[in-house]
Amino acid sequence: MRKVTLAKNAGFCFGVKRAVDEAIKTQREYNKKIYTLGPLIHNNDVVNYLEDNDIYAIDINDIENLNSGDVILIRSHGVSKEVFDLLTDKGLIVINATCPFVTNIQKKVNKFSNEGYKIVILGDKNHPEVIGINGWCNNEAIVTKDGKIIEDLPNKVCVVSQTTEKEENWNITINNLNNKVSELKQFNTICAATEERQSSVLELSKTVDFMIIVGGKNSSNTTKLYEIAKENCKNTIHIENAKELPQSLIDDSSINTIGVTAGASTPDWIIKEVIEVMEGK
Amino acid sequence: MRKVTLAKNAGFCFGVKRAVDEAIKTQREYNKKIYTLGPLIHNNDVVNYLEDNDIYAIDINDIENLNSGDVILIRSHGVSKEVFDLLTDKGLIVINATCPFVTNIQKKVNKFSNEGYKIVILGDKNHPEVIGINGWCNNEAIVTKDGKIIEDLPNKVCVVSQTTEKEENWNITINNLNNKVSELKQFNTICAATEERQSSVLELSKTVDFMIIVGGKNSSNTTKLYEIAKENCKNTIHIENAKELPQSLIDDSSINTIGVTAGASTPDWIIKEVIEVMEGK
Numbered sequence: 001m002r003k004v005t006l007a008k009n010a011g012f013c014f015g016v017k018r019a020v021d022e023a024i025k026t027q028r029e030y031n032k033k034i035y036t037l038g039p040l041i042h043n044n045d046v047v048n049y050l051e052d053n054d055i056y057a058i059d060i061n062d063i064e065n066l067n068s069g070d071v072i073l074i075r076s077h078g079v080s081k082e083v084f085d086l087l088t089d090k091g092l093i094v095i096n097a098t099c100p101f102v103t104n105i106q107k108k109v110n111k112f113s114n115e116g117y118k119i120v121i122l123g124d125k126n127h128p129e130v131i132g133i134n135g136w137c138n139n140e141a142i143v144t145k146d147g148k149i150i151e152d153l154p155n156k157v158c159v160v161s162q163t164t165e166k167e168e169n170w171n172i173t174i175n176n177l178n179n180k181v182s183e184l185k186q187f188n189t190i191c192a193a194t195e196e197r198q199s200s201v202l203e204l205s206k207t208v209d210f211m212i213i214v215g216g217k218n219s220s221n222t223t224k225l226y227e228i229a230k231e232n233c234k235n236t237i238h239i240e241n242a243k244e245l246p247q248s249l250i251d252d253s254s255i256n257t258i259g260v261t262a263g264a265s266t267p268d269w270i271i272k273e274v275i276e277v278m279e280g281k
Numbered sequence: 282m283r284k285v286t287l288a289k290n291a292g293f294c295f296g297v298k299r300a301v302d303e304a305i306k307t308q309r310e311y312n313k314k315i316y317t318l319g320p321l322i323h324n325n326d327v328v329n330y331l332e333d334n335d336i337y338a339i340d341i342n343d344i345e346n347l348n349s350g351d352v353i354l355i356r357s358h359g360v361s362k363e364v365f366d367l368l369t370d371k372g373l374i375v376i377n378a379t380c381p382f383v384t385n386i387q388k389k390v391n392k393f394s395n396e397g398y399k400i401v402i403l404g405d406k407n408h409p410e411v412i413g414i415n416g417w418c419n420n421e422a423i424v425t426k427d428g429k430i431i432e433d434l435p436n437k438v439c440v441v442s443q444t445t446e447k448e449e450n451w452n453i454t455i456n457n458l459n460n461k462v463s464e465l466k467q468f469n470t471i472c473a474a475t476e477e478r479q480s481s482v483l484e485l486s487k488t489v490d491f492m493i494i495v496g497g498k499n500s501s502n503t504t505k506l507y508e509i510a511k512e513n514c515k516n517t518i519h520i521e522n523a524k525e526l527p528q529s530l531i532d533d534s535s536i537n538t539i540g541v542t543a544g545a546s547t548p549d550w551i552i553k554e555v556i557e558v559m560e561g562k
Contacts, residue, residue, distance in 0.1 A: 014381055100295055100381060100382070101381070101382075101385070103473070104382070104472065104473045107473035107476070107477065108473060111473075111476065111477075111480070185469075186467065186469070187469055188466075188467070188468055191385065192384065192385045192388035192389060192392075195388070195392065196388065199392070
């Protein structure tokens with residue numbers, strides 16, 4: 001009998017749930033088409049669901065086609081101050097669904113860059129959250145993906161992290177900065193939800209034959225869950241939904257124990273479907 | 282002509298607004314009397330308003346009088362794991378309106394105490410937020426109100442802060458711990474809203490003849506705003522609402538510039554009333 005175990009703390013995090021709820025609530029309130037700047041979350045199934053509910057993801061370049069009074073929602077990743085001003089200057093109704101944990105980082109970065117600190121961000125320089133944060137310190141932050149910093153640093157440095165970073169990378173960053181900087185303000189802004197999901201997957205992946213990580217292929221936090229699981233369970237795959245489960249895996253009777261987890265942008269219904277398929281239901 | 286200026290970032294913070302909204306929403310949803318464990322926020326006018334809406338603050342000792350199926354809401358300060366379990370074990374419907382920033386601290390403390398770190402909390406040991414956080418590490422944290430730590434410390438220490446602490450106290454705490462501890466995990470969990478309110482009042486209090494700080498007398502963050510203002514403007518008073526404004530102050534024509542700010546638990550309508558009275562409206 002095959003046993004499928006769902007990791008504790010899998011799926012939607014606080015910030016993502018809030019942004020999705022806010023989008024649905026806003027659409028109902030205004031009772032017209034509303035827009036989100038970029039896909040609300042990194043999950044195609046959810047994007048389709050939202051479109052069915054008159055909520056459309058658009059690109060920053062599409063802003064010029066909107067009219068004063070149109071409603072635009074800022075997703076949980078947040079945006080730079082520049083983008084925020086652009087939207088309000090155009091007369092759009094801006095609903096700010098930035099995750100409060102991300103807003104917190106933006107405020108820290110803004111405050112300390114104004115006080116003359118050089119900002120270091122641990123994270124992926126191409127991720128919207130990091131681009132947004134950098135936009136609150138004149139796009140002058142040093143972004144490091146692994147804690148290695150080759151740039152010259154002034155004496156005063158303030159370091160923050162993308163919310164979905166790995167603790168390990170944070171520790172490397174702090175060690176490196178401590179050796180180079182005399183006045184270091186450090187804000188470990190990895191959010192607790194990320195840590196919990198990572199600890200849970202670490203634990204579970206040590207005990208199963210096979211690990212399935214569910215989440216968008218572009219999702220930063222899902223990719224990290226995959227990396228952690230893969231270290232402990234070589235049979236680990238990353239899928240977006242149940243349709244991507246290989247038939248050979250579904251049929252493989254030598255696999256007795258399966259662990260499942262999901263990134264912050266994966267809704268419960270997709271996780272449930274994956275579990276049911278693997279349980280042969 | 283008297284000029285009354287409201288500080289930027291005065292009044293309700295994200296966590297408090299969310300808890301009040303949640304209480305009202307929950308009462309409507311269940312359409313019966315609901316309870317909050319302790320006053321939802323430190324403001325008597327708001328407490329009265331909530332009672333008019335069938336939302337009643339009760340004490341932990343009153344729990345025994347509740348019945349399975351009764352609805353209880355945990356306020357933004359959060360509670361210990363023990364209290365949380367007590368409520369659910371009794372069959373109550375528990376609505377958790379703990380501020381997500383506080384939940385984050387509770388999770389950090391729980392994780393690192395499980396990993397063998399001694400927890401240090403910068404904050405007021407009698408404040409519900411601190412009592413709650415301490416309850417996630419077996420009530421074994423060292424609580425320091427000013428960063429001075431006389432207790433012996435092990436090598437591994439994890440330090441967090443009450444969300445409404447002063448930056449200055451955090452810096453003292455870190456300096457002291459850095460001298461005593463070889464492996465320090467530090468999470469500066471002072472929330473950005475607190476910092477912003479504090480910076481704004483600092484700035485404003487330097488430029489006015491008189492400062493009025495509005496907020497509950499028991500409110501930790503309001504008291505800190507008072508202290509900061511008082512340092513820069515010796516004519517500073519702390520009131521709960523417009524009724525407490527001294528008539529002599531209202532009538533004093535020698536006071537030309539007045540600054541106003543308010544703590545995280547002061548609703549807009551109270552701030553507005555204070556400004557109107559002082560403007561002679």
